[in-house]
Each structure stands twice: as C-alpha cells, then as structure tokens.
Amino acid sequence: MRLVWPEPADGDLDRDALAHLYAHDEGCVRVNFVASADGAVAVEGLSGGLEAPGDEVVFGLLRELADVVLVGAGTVRAEGYRGARTSPAREARRRARGRAPVPPIAVVSTRGELDPGAALFTDTTVAPLVLTAADAVDGARRALAATGAEVVAVSAADPASTDPATIVGALADRGLTRVLCEGGPALFGALLAAGRVDELCLSLAPQLVGGDAGRIVTGAALDAPRRLGLASVVAHDDGLLLRYRTGD
Numbered sequence: 396m397r398l399v400w401p402e403p404a405d406g407d408l409d410r411d412a413l414a415h416l417y418a419h420d421e422g423c424v425r426v427n428f429v430a431s432a433d434g435a436v437a438v439e440g441l442s443g444g445l446e447a448p449g450d451e452v453v454f455g456l457l458r459e460l461a462d463v464v465l466v467g468a469g470t471v472r473a474e475g476y477r478g479a480r481t482s483p484a485r486e487a488r489r490r491a492r493g494r495a496p497v498p499p500i501a502v503v504s505t506r507g508e509l510d511p512g513a514a515l516f517t518d519t520t521v522a523p524l525v526l527t528a529a530d531a532v533d534g535a536r537r538a539l540a541a542t543g544a545e546v547v548a549v550s551a552a553d554p555a556s557t558d559p560a561t562i563v564g565a566l567a568d569r570g571l572t573r574v575l576c577e578g579g580p581a582l583f584g585a586l587l588a589a590g591r592v593d594e595l596c597l598s599l600a601p602q603l604v605g606g607d608a609g610r611i612v613t614g615a616a617l618d619a620p621r622r623l624g625l626a627s628v629v630a631h632d633d634g635l636l637l638r639y640r641t642g643d
C-alpha cells in the first residue's frame with residue numbers, strides 16, 4: 396500500500412502507519428463504502444462482487460478502530476451480516492487502545508422486523524444493538540428476547556420513524572462515540588441529510604459494472620450538493636482508498 400496524499404515522507408504503509416492514518420476520533424461518525432469506478436454499490440445485489448484491492452485490509456482496520464459498527468437493516472438482510480470477526484491479536488490491539496475487545500453491531504430497522512435466527516444474532520461474540528422506531532420497540536423486544544440483543548427506541552417527533560440524531564445519541568449514551576457506519580445507501584442518505592456524518596471512507600474498485608446498480612447514497616436529494624474535503628489517498632495495486640471529511 397502506498398500513501399499518495401497527504402505528501403508522504405515515505406509512501407509505504409505498514410499496519411501501524413495505516414492505523415495512524417485512519418485514527419478514529421471520539422465523536423466521529425465515519426461511513427465506509429466500496430464502489431466501482433462507474434459508481435455501482437453492488438454487483439447482483441451484493442457488495443462482495445466489487446473487488447477493490449486493499450479494501451479488505453481497511454475494512455478490518457476500520458472495525459478495529461471503532462466503538463460500534465452501525466448498519467441498516469437492508470444491508471443486514473442482503474449481505475447476511477454477522478458479528479464482527481475477532482482474533483487474540485486484534486483484541487489485544489483494541490484493549491491497548493482502550494476499546495472493548497470486540498465492537499458490537501448496531502442495526503437500524505424502522506419496522507423492527509428482524510429474524511432472530513439470522514447470523515447477526517446467532518453468529519456473534521457480542522450481542523447486537525437493535526435501534527428501532529418507538530412504535531416497533533415492544534414487538535421487536537418480544538421477537539428478539541431470546542437473542543440477548545438490546546432493543547432501543549430511536550424516534551424523535553414521529554414514533555413510526557427512526558431519527559439519525561437520536562441514533563447517534565443512543566450510541567453515545569452507551570459510550571459508543573467512534574461510530575463506523577457500513578451503510579447501506581438508505582441509512583447513509585438519512586444520516587447525511589441530518590448532518591450526522593463526519594467522514595467518508597470510499598474504496599474505489601477498478602471495475603465498471605453498468606446496469607442499474609444503486610449508488611452509495613439513496614433517498615431524498617440533498618438541499619444542495621455537499622462539498623467534501625480530501626483527507627487522504629492510498630493506492631494499492633489498481634485500487635484507490637479515499638478518505639473525505641464532510642465538514643458536518
């Protein structure tokens with residue numbers, strides 16, 4: 396991996412240098428996506444068809460640096476999400492940074508209709524958090540009682556909705572302020588529209604996908620295009636690992 400920007404003294408990046416570059420500050424909501432050069436966010440409905448060299452390394456590192464992994468229910472269902480993978484070495488590095496050994500997954504579902512038999516609940520070392528609408532919280536608690544998941548209402552004025560500011564606040568209430576959001580596009584759109592995104596990590600896969608695959612943001616158009624500040628560029632083989640600040 397080679398650091399391209401900011402101007403490196405020595406462009407080669409080992410794991411420690413990469414962790415330093417991607418340091419995750421308290422209170423920072425970071426969003427991570429992979430997209431093809433023509434903007435596709437999935438191939439046949441799955442992000443796994445996008446091959447961005449270096450993305451797997453950064454994906455694991457970002458989880459290692461985060462307090463919590465935030466994800467929308469659409470992505471959990473499409474990708475068969477499970478708990479964060481860990482290893483003794485990874486846990487030791489997290490402990491050395493003062494983090495819990497394994498970051499929990501926090502899934503946002505407005506309807507609160509999640510399958511208790513899904514890998515998210517059955518294949519994990521820490522119980523997930525389920526963030527849902529006030530109207531749905533009782534049903535979700537009943538349905539997920541046996542899973543050990545904590546189910547939290549994150550509605551603001553409308554009890555049938557989930558509110559981005561309340562989502563981030565509920566995580567902060569639990570000491571989870573370094574938030575890594577892994578999408579998907581609908582949740583990213585909602586967080587962005589509410590001004591709750593601080594950083595975007597974007598792995599650019601050197602591929603063209605065509606067709607009608609979605610983009611990294613969906614939902615209502617923003618009031619105006621949002622300008623991003625370039626924080627870093629890492630090149631690895633033909634892939635680019637970009638990091639932007641939003642100014643939120």
Ligand SMILES: NC(=O)c1ccc[n+]([C@@H]2O[C@H](COP(=O)([O-])OP(=O)(O)OC[C@H]3O[C@@H](n4cnc5c(N)ncnc54)[C@H](OP(=O)(O)O)[C@@H]3O)[C@@H](O)[C@H]2O)c1
Nearest residue numbers: 428429440442467468469470504505506578579581582585
């Ligand atoms: N390339 C990548 O890096 C990447 C990353 C993530 C996902 N993806 C792809 O994206 C696709 C899934 O996209 P998606 O947009 O459906 O996923 P999503 O954003 O993960 O999920 C949308 C769901 O999130 C819940 N939600 C809760 N609060 C919301 C809010 N305020 N606004 C919007 N949604 C809210 C709703 O769940 P309920 O319906 O349960 O109420 C909604 O249906 C899949 O094909 C996946 O592979 C790609």
